[in-house]
Amino acid sequence: xxxxxxxxxxxxxxxxxxxxxxxxxxxxxxxxxxxxxxxxxxxxxxxxxxxxxxxxxxxxxxxxxxxxxxxxxxxxxxxx
Amino acid sequence: xxxxxxxxxxxxxxxxxxxxxxxxxxxxxxxxxxxxxxxxxxxxxxxxxxxxxxxxxxxxxxxxxxxxxxxxxxxxxxxxxxxxxxxxxxxxxxxxxxxxxxxxxxxxxxxxxxxxxxxxxxxxxxxxxxxxxxxxxxxxxxxxxxxxxxxxxxxxxxxxxxxxxxxxxxxxxxxxxxxxxxxxxxxxxxxxxxxxxxxxxxxxxxxxxxxxxxxxxxxxxxxxxxxxxxxxxxxxxxxxxxxxxxxxxxxxxxxxxxxxxxxxxxxxxxxxxxxxxxxxxxxxxxxx
Numbered sequence: 001x002x003x004x005x006x007x008x009x010x011x012x013x014x015x016x017x018x019x020x021x022x023x024x025x026x027x028x029x030x031x032x033x034x035x036x037x038x039x040x041x042x043x044x045x046x047x048x049x050x051x052x053x054x055x056x057x058x059x060x061x062x063x064x065x066x067x068x069x070x071x072x073x074x075x076x077x078x079x080x
Numbered sequence: 081x082x083x084x085x086x087x088x089x090x091x092x093x094x095x096x097x098x099x100x101x102x103x104x105x106x107x108x109x110x111x112x113x114x115x116x117x118x119x120x121x122x123x124x125x126x127x128x129x130x131x132x133x134x135x136x137x138x139x140x141x142x143x144x145x146x147x148x149x150x151x152x153x154x155x156x157x158x159x160x161x162x163x164x165x166x167x168x169x170x171x172x173x174x175x176x177x178x179x180x181x182x183x184x185x186x187x188x189x190x191x192x193x194x195x196x197x198x199x200x201x202x203x204x205x206x207x208x209x210x211x212x213x214x215x216x217x218x219x220x221x222x223x224x225x226x227x228x229x230x231x232x233x234x235x236x237x238x239x240x241x242x243x244x245x246x247x248x249x250x251x252x253x254x255x256x257x258x259x260x261x262x263x264x265x266x267x268x269x270x271x272x273x274x275x276x277x278x279x280x281x282x283x284x285x286x287x288x289x290x291x292x293x294x295x296x297x298x299x300x301x302x303x304x305x306x307x308x309x310x311x312x313x314x315x316x317x318x319x320x321x322x323x324x325x326x327x328x329x330x331x332x333x334x335x336x337x338x339x340x341x342x343x344x345x346x347x348x349x350x351x352x353x354x355x356x357x358x359x360x361x362x363x364x365x366x367x368x
Contacts, residue, residue, distance in 0.1 A: 010135070011135065014090050014091070018092065019092060022097060046093075047090075063299070068301060077297075
Protein backbone atom coordinates (compact mmCIF):
# COMPACT_ATOMS: atom_id res chain seq x y z
CA UNK A 1 0.00 0.00 0.00
CA UNK A 2 1.22 3.46 -0.78
CA UNK A 3 1.67 5.69 2.20
CA UNK A 4 -0.36 8.88 2.23
CA UNK A 5 1.13 10.29 5.42
CA UNK A 6 -0.79 10.51 8.66
CA UNK A 7 -4.50 9.95 8.30
CA UNK A 8 -7.23 10.63 10.82
CA UNK A 9 -10.37 8.69 9.96
CA UNK A 10 -12.75 10.00 12.58
CA UNK A 11 -14.21 13.41 11.60
CA UNK A 12 -14.61 15.91 14.43
CA UNK A 13 -12.77 13.67 16.89
CA UNK A 14 -11.31 16.66 18.76
CA UNK A 15 -14.54 16.58 20.82
CA UNK A 16 -12.65 14.06 22.97
CA UNK A 17 -10.61 16.96 24.28
CA UNK A 18 -12.77 18.97 26.68
CA UNK A 19 -11.38 22.48 26.66
CA UNK A 20 -13.79 23.67 29.36
CA UNK A 21 -11.02 23.03 31.88
CA UNK A 22 -9.12 26.05 30.49
CA UNK A 23 -11.80 28.42 31.75
CA UNK A 24 -11.31 30.99 34.52
CA UNK A 25 -14.47 33.01 33.87
CA UNK A 26 -17.75 31.37 33.01
CA UNK A 27 -20.44 33.02 30.83
CA UNK A 28 -23.91 32.89 32.39
CA UNK A 29 -26.77 33.72 30.04
CA UNK A 30 -30.01 35.22 31.35
CA UNK A 31 -32.55 33.85 28.85
CA UNK A 32 -35.19 36.33 30.09
CA UNK A 33 -33.04 39.19 28.82
CA UNK A 34 -31.96 37.45 25.56
CA UNK A 35 -33.46 38.99 22.39
CA UNK A 36 -32.46 36.09 20.10
CA UNK A 37 -30.05 38.16 17.94
CA UNK A 38 -27.62 35.27 17.41
CA UNK A 39 -24.44 37.32 17.96
CA UNK A 40 -23.02 34.97 20.60
CA UNK A 41 -23.72 31.92 18.43
CA UNK A 42 -21.98 33.44 15.40
CA UNK A 43 -18.95 34.83 17.22
CA UNK A 44 -18.12 31.87 19.50
CA UNK A 45 -14.64 30.57 18.51
CA UNK A 46 -15.61 27.10 19.75
CA UNK A 47 -19.06 27.05 18.14
CA UNK A 48 -20.36 25.75 21.45
CA UNK A 49 -23.58 27.77 21.81
CA UNK A 50 -26.55 26.04 20.17
CA UNK A 51 -29.65 27.55 18.55
CA UNK A 52 -31.50 27.44 21.88
CA UNK A 53 -28.69 29.49 23.42
CA UNK A 54 -27.43 26.66 25.62
CA UNK A 55 -23.71 27.08 26.29
CA UNK A 56 -21.71 23.85 26.25
CA UNK A 57 -19.42 24.26 29.26
CA UNK A 58 -17.50 21.12 28.27
CA UNK A 59 -15.80 23.22 25.57
CA UNK A 60 -16.30 26.92 26.50
CA UNK A 61 -12.83 28.39 27.19
CA UNK A 62 -14.31 31.48 28.83
CA UNK A 63 -12.96 34.01 26.31
CA UNK A 64 -15.88 36.34 26.99
CA UNK A 65 -16.59 37.33 23.35
CA UNK A 66 -20.26 36.35 23.82
CA UNK A 67 -20.66 38.67 26.82
CA UNK A 68 -18.82 41.48 25.01
CA UNK A 69 -20.93 41.19 21.85
CA UNK A 70 -24.34 40.76 23.52
CA UNK A 71 -26.29 43.94 22.70
CA UNK A 72 -28.52 43.70 25.78
CA UNK A 73 -25.91 42.51 28.31
CA UNK A 74 -27.72 39.24 28.92
CA UNK A 75 -24.42 37.39 29.47
CA UNK A 76 -22.36 37.92 32.63
CA UNK A 77 -18.87 36.51 33.18
CA UNK A 78 -18.52 34.92 36.60
CA UNK A 79 -15.32 33.61 38.17
CA UNK A 80 -15.25 29.81 38.33
CA UNK B 81 -29.71 36.63 5.84
CA UNK B 82 -30.39 32.94 6.38
CA UNK B 83 -27.40 31.45 8.21
CA UNK B 84 -27.14 27.64 8.12
CA UNK B 85 -27.16 26.13 11.58
CA UNK B 86 -24.84 23.19 10.92
CA UNK B 87 -21.24 23.33 12.16
CA UNK B 88 -18.35 21.71 10.29
CA UNK B 89 -15.57 22.53 12.74
CA UNK B 90 -15.87 20.57 15.98
CA UNK B 91 -14.98 22.05 19.37
CA UNK B 92 -12.15 20.65 21.44
CA UNK B 93 -9.60 22.31 19.14
CA UNK B 94 -6.52 23.89 20.74
CA UNK B 95 -7.02 27.50 19.60
CA UNK B 96 -6.34 30.21 22.17
CA UNK B 97 -9.44 31.46 24.00
CA UNK B 98 -10.88 34.23 21.82
CA UNK B 99 -9.25 32.97 18.57
CA UNK B 100 -10.37 34.83 15.46
CA UNK B 101 -9.23 32.19 12.94
CA UNK B 102 -11.67 29.53 14.14
CA UNK B 103 -14.55 32.04 14.00
CA UNK B 104 -13.68 32.74 10.35
CA UNK B 105 -13.43 29.06 9.41
CA UNK B 106 -16.72 28.22 11.19
CA UNK B 107 -18.58 30.97 9.32
CA UNK B 108 -17.05 30.04 5.94
CA UNK B 109 -17.83 26.34 6.32
CA UNK B 110 -21.46 27.11 7.21
CA UNK B 111 -21.83 28.65 3.74
CA UNK B 112 -19.74 26.05 1.88
CA UNK B 113 -21.56 23.06 3.36
CA UNK B 114 -20.55 19.44 3.69
CA UNK B 115 -19.80 18.83 0.02
CA UNK B 116 -16.44 20.54 0.43
CA UNK B 117 -12.78 19.53 0.51
CA UNK B 118 -10.44 21.83 2.43
CA UNK B 119 -6.69 22.30 2.16
CA UNK B 120 -4.50 24.12 4.68
CA UNK B 121 -0.85 25.04 4.66
CA UNK B 122 1.14 24.88 7.87
CA UNK B 123 0.04 27.49 10.36
CA UNK B 124 -2.10 28.19 13.42
CA UNK B 125 -5.19 26.62 11.91
CA UNK B 126 -3.37 23.38 11.15
CA UNK B 127 -1.84 22.90 14.60
CA UNK B 128 -4.96 23.86 16.54
CA UNK B 129 -7.42 21.73 14.56
CA UNK B 130 -5.38 18.56 14.08
CA UNK B 131 -3.38 17.45 17.10
CA UNK B 132 -2.78 13.85 15.94
CA UNK B 133 -4.70 11.53 16.25
CA UNK B 134 -7.59 13.98 16.54
CA UNK B 135 -9.18 16.35 14.05
CA UNK B 136 -11.77 19.11 14.39
CA UNK B 137 -12.70 18.94 10.71
CA UNK B 138 -15.99 17.30 9.77
CA UNK B 139 -15.20 17.51 6.05
CA UNK B 140 -12.19 16.04 4.19
CA UNK B 141 -9.16 18.18 4.98
CA UNK B 142 -5.56 17.96 3.78
CA UNK B 143 -2.55 19.52 5.46
CA UNK B 144 0.33 20.41 3.17
CA UNK B 145 3.61 22.27 3.51
CA UNK B 146 3.81 26.04 3.87
CA UNK B 147 4.66 26.52 0.17
CA UNK B 148 2.07 24.54 -1.71
CA UNK B 149 -1.53 25.01 -0.57
CA UNK B 150 -2.32 26.62 -3.93
CA UNK B 151 -0.77 23.72 -5.85
CA UNK B 152 -2.47 21.01 -3.78
CA UNK B 153 -5.88 22.73 -3.96
CA UNK B 154 -5.36 22.87 -7.77
CA UNK B 155 -4.57 19.15 -7.86
CA UNK B 156 -7.61 18.25 -5.76
CA UNK B 157 -9.82 20.33 -8.03
CA UNK B 158 -8.45 18.64 -11.19
CA UNK B 159 -8.74 15.15 -9.66
CA UNK B 160 -12.38 15.74 -8.71
CA UNK B 161 -13.04 17.05 -12.20
CA UNK B 162 -11.45 13.98 -13.76
CA UNK B 163 -13.77 11.84 -11.65
CA UNK B 164 -16.76 13.85 -12.84
CA UNK B 165 -17.44 15.25 -9.36
CA UNK B 166 -18.23 18.78 -10.45
CA UNK B 167 -20.41 19.58 -7.45
CA UNK B 168 -17.63 19.46 -4.84
CA UNK B 169 -16.26 22.79 -3.59
CA UNK B 170 -12.50 23.03 -3.07
CA UNK B 171 -11.34 25.58 -0.52
CA UNK B 172 -7.92 26.50 0.86
CA UNK B 173 -7.61 28.12 4.29
CA UNK B 174 -4.15 29.59 4.59
CA UNK B 175 -2.63 32.13 6.98
CA UNK B 176 -0.97 35.38 5.97
CA UNK B 177 2.53 33.88 6.15
CA UNK B 178 1.54 30.98 3.90
CA UNK B 179 -0.12 33.43 1.53
CA UNK B 180 1.89 36.66 1.41
CA UNK B 181 5.33 35.06 1.80
CA UNK B 182 5.98 31.34 1.58
CA UNK B 183 3.04 30.12 -0.53
CA UNK B 184 2.78 33.08 -2.90
CA UNK B 185 4.21 31.27 -5.93
CA UNK B 186 1.87 28.29 -5.74
CA UNK B 187 -1.11 30.59 -5.09
CA UNK B 188 -0.15 32.71 -8.09
CA UNK B 189 0.06 29.59 -10.24
CA UNK B 190 -3.36 28.37 -9.12
CA UNK B 191 -4.91 31.76 -9.91
CA UNK B 192 -3.14 31.92 -13.28
CA UNK B 193 -4.30 28.45 -14.35
CA UNK B 194 -7.90 29.32 -13.52
CA UNK B 195 -8.82 26.40 -11.26
CA UNK B 196 -12.33 26.39 -9.88
CA UNK B 197 -11.42 26.88 -6.22
CA UNK B 198 -11.76 29.28 -3.31
CA UNK B 199 -8.68 30.51 -1.49
CA UNK B 200 -9.33 32.14 1.89
CA UNK B 201 -6.40 33.84 3.58
CA UNK B 202 -7.02 34.25 7.31
CA UNK B 203 -4.86 37.23 8.07
CA UNK B 204 -3.67 37.77 11.66
CA UNK B 205 -0.78 39.88 10.40
CA UNK B 206 2.23 37.78 11.57
CA UNK B 207 3.44 34.19 12.08
CA UNK B 208 1.43 33.59 15.25
CA UNK B 209 1.87 29.81 15.41
CA UNK B 210 5.64 30.02 15.85
CA UNK B 211 5.63 33.01 18.22
CA UNK B 212 4.72 36.25 16.42
CA UNK B 213 7.37 36.74 13.73
CA UNK B 214 6.66 39.42 11.12
CA UNK B 215 5.18 38.44 7.75
CA UNK B 216 4.63 40.42 4.56
CA UNK B 217 1.16 41.15 5.91
CA UNK B 218 2.39 42.76 9.16
CA UNK B 219 1.31 46.41 9.19
CA UNK B 220 3.60 49.42 9.52
CA UNK B 221 4.68 50.12 13.10
CA UNK B 222 3.71 46.76 14.60
CA UNK B 223 6.13 45.25 17.08
CA UNK B 224 6.80 41.54 16.52
CA UNK B 225 9.62 39.30 17.72
CA UNK B 226 11.48 39.84 14.43
CA UNK B 227 10.54 43.53 14.13
CA UNK B 228 10.87 44.46 17.80
CA UNK B 229 10.57 48.04 18.99
CA UNK B 230 13.35 49.64 21.00
CA UNK B 231 15.90 52.44 20.84
CA UNK B 232 16.85 51.65 17.25
CA UNK B 233 13.46 50.67 15.86
CA UNK B 234 9.79 51.61 16.04
CA UNK B 235 8.76 48.11 14.89
CA UNK B 236 7.84 46.95 11.37
CA UNK B 237 9.15 49.54 8.91
CA UNK B 238 7.33 48.38 5.76
CA UNK B 239 3.68 48.82 4.90
CA UNK B 240 1.40 45.78 4.69
CA UNK B 241 1.75 43.92 1.39
CA UNK B 242 -1.44 44.36 -0.62
CA UNK B 243 -2.19 40.73 -1.47
CA UNK B 244 -5.86 41.17 -2.55
CA UNK B 245 -4.73 43.65 -5.22
CA UNK B 246 -1.93 41.32 -6.34
CA UNK B 247 -4.60 38.62 -6.74
CA UNK B 248 -6.83 41.06 -8.63
CA UNK B 249 -3.94 41.73 -11.01
CA UNK B 250 -4.15 38.04 -12.01
CA UNK B 251 -7.50 38.90 -13.57
CA UNK B 252 -9.42 36.24 -11.61
CA UNK B 253 -13.23 36.46 -11.58
CA UNK B 254 -13.60 37.21 -7.86
CA UNK B 255 -11.45 38.91 -5.23
CA UNK B 256 -12.78 40.21 -1.91
CA UNK B 257 -11.63 41.45 1.45
CA UNK B 258 -13.61 40.64 4.59
CA UNK B 259 -13.50 40.75 8.38
CA UNK B 260 -14.76 38.27 10.96
CA UNK B 261 -16.40 41.24 12.71
CA UNK B 262 -18.78 41.70 9.75
CA UNK B 263 -20.05 38.11 9.43
CA UNK B 264 -22.90 38.72 7.00
CA UNK B 265 -20.64 40.63 4.62
CA UNK B 266 -18.05 37.82 4.83
CA UNK B 267 -20.57 35.00 4.41
CA UNK B 268 -22.19 36.65 1.39
CA UNK B 269 -18.74 36.85 -0.18
CA UNK B 270 -18.08 33.16 0.54
CA UNK B 271 -21.42 32.32 -1.08
CA UNK B 272 -20.49 34.35 -4.17
CA UNK B 273 -17.06 32.74 -4.32
CA UNK B 274 -18.72 29.33 -4.21
CA UNK B 275 -21.10 30.11 -7.06
CA UNK B 276 -18.52 31.70 -9.35
CA UNK B 277 -16.79 29.43 -11.89
CA UNK B 278 -13.01 29.83 -11.63
CA UNK B 279 -10.65 30.99 -8.92
CA UNK B 280 -11.94 33.18 -6.08
CA UNK B 281 -9.76 34.85 -3.46
CA UNK B 282 -11.00 36.18 -0.11
CA UNK B 283 -8.69 38.01 2.27
CA UNK B 284 -10.14 37.70 5.77
CA UNK B 285 -8.91 40.10 8.45
CA UNK B 286 -8.85 38.34 11.80
CA UNK B 287 -7.63 39.82 15.11
CA UNK B 288 -5.30 37.65 17.23
CA UNK B 289 -5.41 38.06 21.01
CA UNK B 290 -1.95 36.53 21.54
CA UNK B 291 -0.03 38.31 18.80
CA UNK B 292 -1.72 41.70 18.94
CA UNK B 293 -1.94 41.91 22.72
CA UNK B 294 -5.49 42.57 23.87
CA UNK B 295 -8.07 40.87 26.10
CA UNK B 296 -9.56 37.73 24.40
CA UNK B 297 -13.09 39.11 24.76
CA UNK B 298 -12.21 42.00 22.39
CA UNK B 299 -11.50 39.98 19.23
CA UNK B 300 -14.65 41.11 17.41
CA UNK B 301 -14.33 44.66 18.75
CA UNK B 302 -10.76 44.95 17.41
CA UNK B 303 -11.81 43.74 13.95
CA UNK B 304 -14.60 46.29 13.99
CA UNK B 305 -12.22 49.09 15.03
CA UNK B 306 -9.91 48.19 12.12
CA UNK B 307 -12.78 48.73 9.67
CA UNK B 308 -14.34 51.73 11.43
CA UNK B 309 -10.98 53.56 11.41
CA UNK B 310 -10.30 52.75 7.74
CA UNK B 311 -7.29 50.60 8.67
CA UNK B 312 -8.95 47.64 6.95
CA UNK B 313 -11.29 48.03 4.00
CA UNK B 314 -14.19 45.83 2.94
CA UNK B 315 -14.54 45.54 -0.82
CA UNK B 316 -15.01 43.07 -3.64
CA UNK B 317 -13.83 42.93 -7.24
CA UNK B 318 -16.23 40.96 -9.38
CA UNK B 319 -15.23 40.42 -13.02
CA UNK B 320 -12.94 43.43 -12.71
CA UNK B 321 -15.57 45.70 -11.16
CA UNK B 322 -14.49 47.24 -7.86
CA UNK B 323 -17.11 47.83 -5.18
CA UNK B 324 -16.84 48.95 -1.54
CA UNK B 325 -19.21 46.67 0.41
CA UNK B 326 -19.16 48.57 3.70
CA UNK B 327 -18.54 52.23 4.48
CA UNK B 328 -18.17 53.42 8.08
CA UNK B 329 -20.74 56.16 8.78
CA UNK B 330 -18.03 58.28 10.31
CA UNK B 331 -14.41 57.22 10.14
CA UNK B 332 -12.83 57.04 13.63
CA UNK B 333 -9.25 58.22 14.22
CA UNK B 334 -6.70 55.40 13.73
CA UNK B 335 -5.47 56.05 17.26
CA UNK B 336 -8.44 54.21 18.82
CA UNK B 337 -7.45 51.10 16.92
CA UNK B 338 -3.71 51.42 17.61
CA UNK B 339 -4.02 52.16 21.31
CA UNK B 340 -6.18 49.12 21.94
CA UNK B 341 -3.25 46.82 21.09
CA UNK B 342 0.06 46.08 22.77
CA UNK B 343 1.86 45.70 19.42
CA UNK B 344 1.35 49.44 18.70
CA UNK B 345 1.63 50.78 22.28
CA UNK B 346 5.22 51.98 21.82
CA UNK B 347 4.52 54.17 18.78
CA UNK B 348 5.46 57.84 19.03
CA UNK B 349 2.99 60.49 17.86
CA UNK B 350 5.08 61.00 14.75
CA UNK B 351 4.65 57.38 13.64
CA UNK B 352 0.95 57.37 14.51
CA UNK B 353 0.52 60.46 12.37
CA UNK B 354 2.24 58.72 9.47
CA UNK B 355 -0.19 55.83 9.81
CA UNK B 356 -3.17 58.22 9.96
CA UNK B 357 -1.94 60.07 6.86
CA UNK B 358 -1.51 56.80 4.97
CA UNK B 359 -5.03 55.65 5.93
CA UNK B 360 -6.46 59.08 4.98
CA UNK B 361 -4.78 58.90 1.60
CA UNK B 362 -6.09 55.40 0.81
CA UNK B 363 -9.60 56.27 2.03
CA UNK B 364 -9.64 59.53 0.04
CA UNK B 365 -8.86 57.60 -3.14
CA UNK B 366 -11.74 55.23 -2.44
CA UNK B 367 -14.08 57.92 -1.07
CA UNK B 368 -14.49 56.30 2.34
